[in-house]
Amino acid sequence: MNGALDHDIGSISHRSNRFRKIHRQTTSNVRKLLDIPLTHHIFFLSSALEAMERILQNTVMEYCTHFVNGAFSEKWYEFAKQLGKKPMKIPAPYGHGFSFKNAIIPVNTELICITQNETSTGVMIPMNDIYPVKRKNPRTLVALDIVSSAPYPKIDFKKIDMAFFSVQKGFGMPAGMCILIVNDHAIEKSLALSIKTPISTYHNFPTLLKMAEKNQTPETPNVLYIHILGKMCHDMLKKGIVKIRKETDKKAKLLYDFAENSEYFKPFVRDEKFRSPTTIDLELINKTSEEAVNKLKAKGLIVGKGYGTFKNSHIRIANFPAHSTENMKFLINELKCIHR
Numbered sequence: 001m002n003g004a005l006d007h008d009i010g011s012i013s014h015r016s017n018r019f020r021k022i023h024r025q026t027t028s029n030v031r032k033l034l035d036i037p038l039t040h041h042i043f044f045l046s047s048a049l050e051a052m053e054r055i056l057q058n059t060v061m062e063y064c065t066h067f068v069n070g071a072f073s074e075k076w077y078e079f080a081k082q083l084g085k086k087p088m089k090i091p092a093p094y095g096h097g098f099s100f101k102n103a104i105i106p107v108n109t110e111l112i113c114i115t116q117n118e119t120s121t122g123v124m125i126p127m128n129d130i131y132p133v134k135r136k137n138p139r140t141l142v143a144l145d146i147v148s149s150a151p152y153p154k155i156d157f158k159k160i161d162m163a164f165f166s167v168q169k170g171f172g173m174p175a176g177m178c179i180l181i182v183n184d185h186a187i188e189k190s191l192a193l194s195i196k197t198p199i200s201t202y203h204n205f206p207t208l209l210k211m212a213e214k215n216q217t218p219e220t221p222n223v224l225y226i227h228i229l230g231k232m233c234h235d236m237l238k239k240g241i242v243k244i245r246k247e248t249d250k251k252a253k254l255l256y257d258f259a260e261n262s263e264y265f266k267p268f269v270r271d272e273k274f275r276s277p278t279t280i281d282l283e284l285i286n287k288t289s290e291e292a293v294n295k296l297k298a299k300g301l302i303v304g305k306g307y308g309t310f311k312n313s314h315i316r317i318a319n320f321p322a323h324s325t326e327n328m329k330f331l332i333n334e335l336k337c338i339h340r
């Protein structure tokens with residue numbers, strides 16, 4: 001960040017060759033890190049909520065289907081209603097995953113929305129559950145919210161159409177930027193749709209694509225953030241994504257194993273298959289989240305309270321690439337003495 005400021009990146013023109021170079025470098029690093037094929041394009045938006053809205057505006061005339069098991073998936077569904085679409089909801093109780101095999105998706109569905117990692121409850125959907133949904137509905141677009149899981153899940157992008165993540169979770173940056181990944185199939189849909197209905201203005205897919213092909217953005221972007229994201233991806237590539245995934249698994253296992261055997265904590269997600277390695281939700285027994293959060297804060301550890309109705313009875317712990325195994329062991333030790 002300091003290096004970037006030294007090179008006055010904050011003040012370069014977004015129409016300059018220098019910006020184009022930064023754009024090219026960052027998209028290339030994101031592509032390498034997440035193994036995104038050339039059939040998929042990389043766009044910069046301002047937030048994940050914007051990505052939810054743009055996807056709906058650009059790919060849905062009327063019908064979309066939403067798998068809803070928490071606050072973020074619910075929000076995406078609500079956006080579809082607010083935009084005047086006719087969304088269908090396939091719900092699961094909070095803390096649960098889905099039985100995709102038994103899900104009935106109407107044939108007229110244009111888009112299927114899946115929150116791959118539901119941050120509000122700590123549920124992660126395995127990618128191998130998601131691919132068959134696309135296989136069974138090959139003409140329907142599938143979009144994934146990977147905000148709080150990326151870069152952890154290994155995604156075969158050939159088997160999904162869109163995905164998005166913002167930079168303040170797994171990439172450890174300050175908030176304010178989102179990466180949207182969109183394939184040609186979704187671009188074609190947006191072009192077809194644009195003849196019939198407004199598909200949004202400067203951030204519609206055809207405009208985003210036209211500019212991205214020139215290594216530019218429609219608006220004046222946050223050049224500094226695009227630059228920093230490129231550096232973050234570079235560092236992750238140097239470390240190796242396989243190693244990052246292994247470490248994430250290892251740290252998650254330490255925490256879940258501890259909670260399984262603790263008399264004060266219990267993993268909220270009962271089915272191990274759906275337990276998120278990146279956002280871990282623990283139920284408290286005979287303690288309030290307020291007490292736990294404050295005790296940990298005094299030790300310099302920041303954990304979140306539960307979401308919504310679980311605000312007082314759960315804590316949520318991020319397990320992102322920036323957190324070391326030592327950090328996790330230290331946290332577990334402090335959790336062990338929390339009753340004192």
Ligand SMILES: *Cc1c(COP(=O)(O)O)cnc(C)c1O
Pocket residue numbers: 046047048049050072115117118119145146147148166167175176177178
């Ligand atoms: C944080 C989060 C969002 C919202 O991200 P913004 O960048 O604040 O818009 C959306 N979905 C999930 C799953 C999240 O965890």
